[in-house]
Amino acid sequence: MKEISPSEILADLTPRQEVWYKLRANRSAMTALIVLLLLIAGAVLAPLIATHDPFEQFTDTLLAPPYPAAESRPGFLLGTDDLGRDMFSRLLYGARYSLFLGFAIVVFSLVSGVMIGAVAGMKRGLTETVILRLMDIMLAVPAILLAIVIVAILGPSLANAALAVSIVLLPQFVRITRAAVISEMNQEYVLASQLDGSKGRRLFFQAILPNISAPLIVLATLSFSSAILDIAALGFLGLGAQPPTPEWGSLLSSSRELIEVAPWTVTLPGLAILITVLASNILGDGLRDALDPKVEVL
């Protein structure tokens, strides 16, 4: 019987199947994907899974440690905070904020970044120069600092923090899209499409965008982790979600003073952030290897 080599398998697959095939072979990326899916499921199903109301204060069980400790209280798997709120339920509801916001931020930056980048790459000339210089300026201000200033002006709230982080993440999408569009504009298929009479929006969405999606997908995955980190950092600084919202960053900042008496109230939210960020970074790296994008993502 004839042996089938991996390259022969790949030859018969559609591009999408090929990416999936390569990704599935990458064990750490698959683990990361499963972890992310579990987190998403936990966030979506939070009302069903949570053992308690995340805001309810059980005044008779203040600062109960997580299992398995001698002072653990039944029903409070991960312990309680200083107001007797169940940590497990709060973390689960917190996932809703972090994951949903991370997703919304990436979608916003991706969509607007692709639009602006496409205009820069297709129009060239003065438009392009102005857009690029603007993005350079935004990149010159450290991300968190720019976000802090935006939040300082708009006022601290979760929505404003999310808006600030989307603005901070925008320049990368613009630059990647522009670079990719410029390199694709010289391809023959684009010329063919142009000869076929398509230009402007139609040319971009029908011909170019499908061909430059690989680096954008990778950047979007990696930006998801930056978004979650930045939102948490703003929450931690008191500029994002406000207590008693169980967003992970603000959970951390409100339990800072408890670090000596109840270390779990500090360790658990941070661990949740780390796991989510780590999983999306690993998945991003895996996707980059699987998609082998033509444009390098920095």
Next chain:
Amino acid sequence: MLQLLLRRLLLVVPGFLGVTALTFFLIRLAPGDPILLLAGERGVSAERYAELQHQFGFDQPLLIQFTDYLWQVLNGNLGTSVVTQTPVLEEFGKLFPATLELAVIAMIFATIIGIPAGVLAAVKRNTVIDHSITAVSLVGYSMPIFWWALLLILLFSVNLGWMPVAGRINFIYDIDRVTGFMLIDTLLAGDKDAFFDALHHLVLPAIVLATIPLAVITRMTRSSMLEVLKQDYIRTARAKGLSEFSVIFKHALRNALIPVITVIGLQTSILLTGAILTEIIFSWPGIGKWILEAVYRRDYPVVQGGVLLIAGLVILVNTTVDLLYVVINPVLRRR
């Protein structure tokens, strides 16, 4: 090459101009009238209001206000803090050495560990060593450093009692300020105990601030080394019978370092971002803490001037790195 360098230098001008415009107009978007904010709860009479408005130039068209501001900035006048009544530039100058000291120590730390770790991972590719280094740097890269700082405080300061929790130096030492760098000032004062106390205070914040650059440098060194080790000249060097040490450190690493140096330079922005979080947690009296406190107090001149100075710094460092890159990269040099 000269032309390339000059062109790169010219790009600095629109960069600075843009950042100035960004900070100017962003602050103008802030809700609330700055004069009423200044007057506080006492309020202000209509005449005094008009007078103040004229004094601050708020009655002028926005564009005139901007050119005035630009002129002031070019003359080194970045405004005065509403809270302390000290010029912004002076406050920045006083606090910046603390941030610089922390950032430099963190960067040295990240470089002297990151480069060898990256080389080791590349040389021992696909072994347990490589996998562990890659995994650890991935975790470091994903680390929420504000949490990492709290964990280190919990372990080393609270539980073990080895490290101080906050500040730059124990208040029992009274060190004359000469350079603003605590490590240098204590040495100049000849106070050995104070020097070690300052060093002691620096360890945890420096580790926290170094974490992400360390991970980035390790990853970059590893992938750059892997790329170089594939090259023909490495095979030639080996074929010549050179020792493995000489092949890796003299032939491979030197070439692999070019992109790594660029990456190290580009960490400035990340370092300054990290400094804000690190300084807040460790009560480190630097510019990160200063700017954040100004945000909390709505001290807009400080926010505006501080952001401008930090962005200017980032542009300056990035430009220097770009220029250095041209100088050290033979391919670009020849053009």
